[in-house]
Amino acid sequence: MSKSDAQLSAIIDDVVRRNPAEPEFHQAVHEVLGCLGPVLDKHPEYVDQKVVERICEPERQVMFRVPWMTDSGEVRVNRGFRVEFNSQLGPYKGGLRFHPTVTLGTIKFLGFEQVFKNAITGQRIGGGKGGSDFDPKGRSDNEVMRFCQSFMTELYRYLGEHTDVPAGDIGVGGREIGYLFGQYKRITNRYESGVLTGKGLGWGGALVRTEATGYGTTFFVSEMLKVRGRSLDGQTVVISGSGNVAIYAIEKVTQLGGQVVACSDSSGYVHDPKGIDLDLLKQIKEVERGRVSDYAERRGGAAKFVQGSSIWQIPCTVALPCATQNELNEDDARALVSNGVIAVAEGANMPSTPEAVKVFQDAGVAFGPGKAANAGGVATSGLEMQQNHSRDRWSFEYTEEKLLQIMRCIHNLAYETAEEYGVPGDYVLGANIAGFVQVADAMMAMGLV
Numbered sequence: 001m002s003k004s005d006a007q008l009s010a011i012i013d014d015v016v017r018r019n020p021a022e023p024e025f026h027q028a029v030h031e032v033l034g035c036l037g038p039v040l041d042k043h044p045e046y047v048d049q050k051v052v053e054r055i056c057e058p059e060r061q062v063m064f065r066v067p068w069m070t071d072s073g074e075v076r077v078n079r080g081f082r083v084e085f086n087s088q089l090g091p092y093k094g095g096l097r098f099h100p101t102v103t104l105g106t107i108k109f110l111g112f113e114q115v116f117k118n119a120i121t122g123q124r125i126g127g128g129k130g131g132s133d134f135d136p137k138g139r140s141d142n143e144v145m146r147f148c149q150s151f152m153t154e155l156y157r158y159l160g161e162h163t164d165v166p167a168g169d170i171g172v173g174g175r176e177i178g179y180l181f182g183q184y185k186r187i188t189n190r191y192e193s194g195v196l197t198g199k200g201l202g203w204g205g206a207l208v209r210t211e212a213t214g215y216g217t218t219f220f221v222s223e224m225l226k227v228r229g230r231s232l233d234g235q236t237v238v239i240s241g242s243g244n245v246a247i248y249a250i251e252k253v254t255q256l257g258g259q260v261v262a263c264s265d266s267s268g269y270v271h272d273p274k275g276i277d278l279d280l281l282k283q284i285k286e287v288e289r290g291r292v293s294d295y296a297e298r299r300g301g302a303a304k305f306v307q308g309s310s311i312w313q314i315p316c317t318v319a320l321p322c323a324t325q326n327e328l329n330e331d332d333a334r335a336l337v338s339n340g341v342i343a344v345a346e347g348a349n350m351p352s353t354p355e356a357v358k359v360f361q362d363a364g365v366a367f368g369p370g371k372a373a374n375a376g377g378v379a380t381s382g383l384e385m386q387q388n389h390s391r392d393r394w395s396f397e398y399t400e401e402k403l404l405q406i407m408r409c410i411h412n413l414a415y416e417t418a419e420e421y422g423v424p425g426d427y428v429l430g431a432n433i434a435g436f437v438q439v440a441d442a443m444m445a446m447g448l449v
């Protein structure tokens with residue numbers, strides 16, 4: 001083990017010791033720090049100045065009580081979080097997740113990833129993440145509104161268009177952003193459009209933000225295929241999830257000539273060998289807030305719903321995990337490889353376990369990690385902020401072209417950084433190093449922060 005690797009390993013041990021019971025945060029730190037040995041060899045000043053130790057410690061972590069009332073008058077209490085991880089490159093930026101599994105460790109893993117992801121977008125935004133263990137599933141619009149109002153009544157004091165700018169993530173979409181923005185506006189008496197992104201198009205939102213993460217992931221996988229002399233045209237594609245990211249990945253893959261044969265939710269997957277009917281899926285998921293099992297029923301005999309088992313058993317040449325963390329394990333990766341997968345890009349954050357990533361890399365599969373492949377969402381949030389600040393509105397075509405160029409730049413940055421460090425084709429290493437160096441250099445320049 002080199003001296004730098006030994007130093008990094010001691011830092012990881014310290015992070016694990018000082019942040020007990022946060023396995024997802026440990027996993028994310030392990031993944032990034034595992035790539036930094038060659039950087040520390042080149043930059044001993046990062047070691048002297050303890051830049052890695054400082055980057056692993058959030059600048060600020062807020063946890064708060066969120067009391068709210070159900071429609072039948074029962075009192076409920078949830079926990080709210082905002083982890084303001086790093087503001088070296090700009091205001092804290094990152095989504096809010098509402099899901100019953102959310103803990104502080106979940107938000108810290110997401111915030112840590114966000115720091116490096118945001119750096120490689122070139123948008124000059126810092127990294128943060130927030131959310132709650134509130135479960136919006138099965139709740140009425142009024143219940144969701146009361147929850148969001150209570151959540152924002154505490155969170156507003158930490159936000160601001162130049163301070164911290166949340167957006168959506170799992171369980172937080174256009175409806176929730178509307179309720180949150182409405183409460184922020186009432187409390188502050190300011191129409192501060194740039195304080196949240198993912199807003200409605202009629203009141204400060206930007207075209208393409210809804211589509212951006214799924215479209216961006218698709219552009220990223222297209223770039224990886226291009227390097228190998230291939231394209232999406234004619235590929236058989238499996239996409240997990242059926243939320244915001246998955247739906248717009250299905251849309252763009254289909255537009256580019258791929259055939260998406262399966263998608264999923266937490267209850268199971270649908271296999272639709274002739275290709276997912278996107279209008280039906282959007283109606284069920286975006287309008288009715290239904291399940292993929294409803295999709296299979298309404299598709300007649302064309303699609304089959306399978307409960308509980310893994311979507312990654314379905315043969316495909318391209319796989320896009322777009323649901324949640326650690327949804328694709330070593331066995332799943334082996335099944336994909338033996339079925340002939342050539343490219344995998346993560347629309348979700350950390351969906352592949354470390355063992356699965358190793359299987360893909362050992363097999364020579366093109367693998368795009370989330371912090372590069374799904375960065376189109378937050379990058380387009382950056383474009384929404386630009387439009388808010390300049391009081392301008394851009395067309396769909398203009399904004400989509402910008403997103404495409406941003407995804408090409410991110411791809412090339414990760415690709416070229418991996419080459420520079422002698423590991424060609426390793427997008428994990430390329431993205432981690434490229435993001436880290438930008439944040440580290442800004443920290444060095446700003447004194448002891």
Ligand code: NDP
Pocket residue numbers: 099101168169170171172213241242243244245246264265266267322323324325327347348349374375377378
């Ligand atoms: P949505 O809430 O719109 O959709 C989430 C999807 O994932 C649903 O189909 C959901 O199924 C499924 N899912 C969620 N949790 C689990 C779980 N524990 N087990 C199995 N399936 C699950 O969220 P998004 O599409 O916005 O987010 C998906 C992923 O993409 C997340 O990892 C998020 O962090 C990441 N991401 C999102 C961005 C954005 O702009 N929205 C940007 C970059 C990354 P069910 O309905 O049954 O819960």
Ligand code: 2IT
Pocket residue numbers: 093094095096114165166167168169197349374375377378379381
């Ligand atoms: O994980 C992510 O990058 C997001 N959920 C989007 C964050 C944002 O601020 O748009």
